[in-house]
Amino acid sequence: MKGQIDGNTRLMGLIGNPVAHTLSPVIHNTLNELTGRNGVYVPFPVQEEAVGLAVRGAYALDILGLNVTVPYKQAVISALQSVDPAAAAIGAVNTLVRSEGGYKGYNTDMPGLLRAISSEGIQLKGKTVVILGAGGAAKAVAYLCMQEKAERIYLLNRTVERARDIAESLNRCFGRSGITPMEVKEYRQLPEGPWIVFQCTTLGLYPETKRVVIEDTWFYQQTAIGIDLIYNPAKTLFMQLVEKAGGRAQNGLKMLLYQGIIAYELWNHTEIPEEMAEQVYDRLYEAVHPAGDNIVLIGFMGSGKTTVGHRLEQYGYSFIDTDAYIEAREGRSITRIFEEEGEEYFRNVETEVLSELCTNTKHSVLSVGGGTPLRRENARLLRELGEVFYLEASEEEIWKRIGADTNRPLLQCEQPMERIKELLAARRPIYEAAARYRIPTGGRVIDEIAKEIYHDRTERNGI
Numbered sequence: 001m002k003g004q005i006d007g008n009t010r011l012m013g014l015i016g017n018p019v020a021h022t023l024s025p026v027i028h029n030t031l032n033e034l035t036g037r038n039g040v041y042v043p044f045p046v047q048e049e050a051v052g053l054a055v056r057g058a059y060a061l062d063i064l065g066l067n068v069t070v071p072y073k074q075a076v077i078s079a080l081q082s083v084d085p086a087a088a089a090i091g092a093v094n095t096l097v098r099s100e101g102g103y104k105g106y107n108t109d110m111p112g113l114l115r116a117i118s119s120e121g122i123q124l125k126g127k128t129v130v131i132l133g134a135g136g137a138a139k140a141v142a143y144l145c146m147q148e149k150a151e152r153i154y155l156l157n158r159t160v161e162r163a164r165d166i167a168e169s170l171n172r173c174f175g176r177s178g179i180t181p182m183e184v185k186e187y188r189q190l191p192e193g194p195w196i197v198f199q200c201t202t203l204g205l206y207p208e209t210k211r212v213v214i215e216d217t218w219f220y221q222q223t224a225i226g227i228d229l230i231y232n233p234a235k236t237l238f239m240q241l242v243e244k245a246g247g248r249a250q251n252g253l254k255m256l257l258y259q260g261i262i263a264y265e266l267w268n269h270t271e272i273p274e275e276m277a278e279q280v281y282d283r284l285y286e287a288v289h290p291a292g293d294n295i296v297l298i299g300f301m302g303s304g305k306t307t308v309g310h311r312l313e314q315y316g317y318s319f320i321d322t323d324a325y326i327e328a329r330e331g332r333s334i335t336r337i338f339e340e341e342g343e344e345y346f347r348n349v350e351t352e353v354l355s356e357l358c359t360n361t362k363h364s365v366l367s368v369g370g371g372t373p374l375r376r377e378n379a380r381l382l383r384e385l386g387e388v389f390y391l392e393a394s395e396e397e398i399w400k401r402i403g404a405d406t407n408r409p410l411l412q413c414e415q416p417m418e419r420i421k422e423l424l425a426a427r428r429p430i431y432e433a434a435a436r437y438r439i440p441t442g443g444r445v446i447d448e449i450a451k452e453i454y455h456d457r458t459e460r461n462g463i
Contacts, residue, residue: 010064011061012041039064055103067094082099086143120254124145128151129152130190133157152191196227201213213238291387297365311449318364322366322369368382373434392440
């Protein structure tokens with residue numbers, strides 16, 4: 001949001017019931033901040049009998065646009081001036097855009113999901129898709145799969161009548177029999193995979209976090225990609241079963257991101273660049289994954305992460321060196337991993353290790369490899385682990401500390417000092433973006449650095 005709220009501030013918001021839990025303000029207020037627009041986004045709890053009144057009142061108050069969440073995505077339609085054809089076919093609206101005489105309704109869930117899966121390199125054309133559930137979300141997913149020309153779409157629901165209604169409606173809309181309705185208990189009649197599976201039920205949400213629609217291992221062995229529309233918890237039991245069987249899994253957080261971005265683009269007649277979308281996703285990720293009670297030390301090789309980390313043990317923390325953790329896990333040195341598998345393999349292992357540590361690490365100091373934050377996914381995982389401190393050192397200081405170290409794969413070259421300068425110039429802005437705090441280390445004693453980290457952290461957190 002640009003400056004103070006004033007007479008030029010444009011209001012956007014969300015109507016639904018309940019709305020206190022919504023993450024939409026994170027998306028839209030971050031976008032206002034990043035784009036420099038003078039706007040603010042606010043959730044409005046609305047009672048069922050007042051939906052039409054709320055829409056008309058919002059228009060009269062010159063509200064720029066509204067999102068609509070459950071349970072009003074269908075009820076709101078009768079209060080609109082017009083409805084986008086895709087939203088009409090789905091029978092659900094989640095975004096209201098000002099037009100002459102009233103709001104026009106759109107459904108951005110569907111294109112939001114498309115952008116989310118496309119960002120992960122997932123394509124639907126020619127694929128076999130299985131959709132679990134037959135509610136509004138499942139209908140939107142089925143529409144998207146038909147639109148993107150999935151070859152076969154199987155819609156599984158506990159009561160087949162609801163699945164049949166959706167299949168008949170969308171098959172008629174697209175003029176082809178692309179969707180087959182089935183009862184969930186008939187899942188063994190599905191053709192063998194690989195499938196893309198969309199989990200569109202509420203199973204996996206609290207308090208049913210230990211439940212899934214289908215438990216059979218065979219089902220997950222056929223699932224190449226599993227997409228759960230739930231985003232909290234971040235890894236549902238459905239996703240865990242997909243990954244355990246060797247498939248890829250993702251949650252619905254990116255769908256939430258992109259449906260919000262598309263709404264923002266419609267309201268403001270603009271396009272949000274992908275780099276900005278990634279920044280908004282970082283904020284969303286942090287909102288869903290609050291930081292643990294660990295201390296995370298990042299920085300270039302030789303910046304003192306291991307030494308400072310060990311010194312912080314005096315304050316009751318355990319110490320973990322992620323490179324040493326990887327070496328123990330792999331049964332070989334980092335140098336050998338680079339020589340035998342290459343850097344990309346090593347970076348993949350780093351990501352896996354950080355995910356593991358996020359689930360089982362508490363009150364520890366973690367010293368991570370110099371290249372770890374280069375992956376955006378890793379930077380997010382580091383912030384999930386705890387407060388991230390960037391230990392900053394100059395090229396000269398680094399050379400003084402590690403110039404003679406032959407166990408640094410990236411420095412085994414003819415001009416290692418030039419290599420340090422090149423790498424540090426590229427990495428410094430990434431370290432600064434990944435860390436919450438920057439700690440200069442040049443010319444300082446280790447105890448002083450450790451004391452600053454510990455005391456600053458305890459004061460901020462009221463420990």
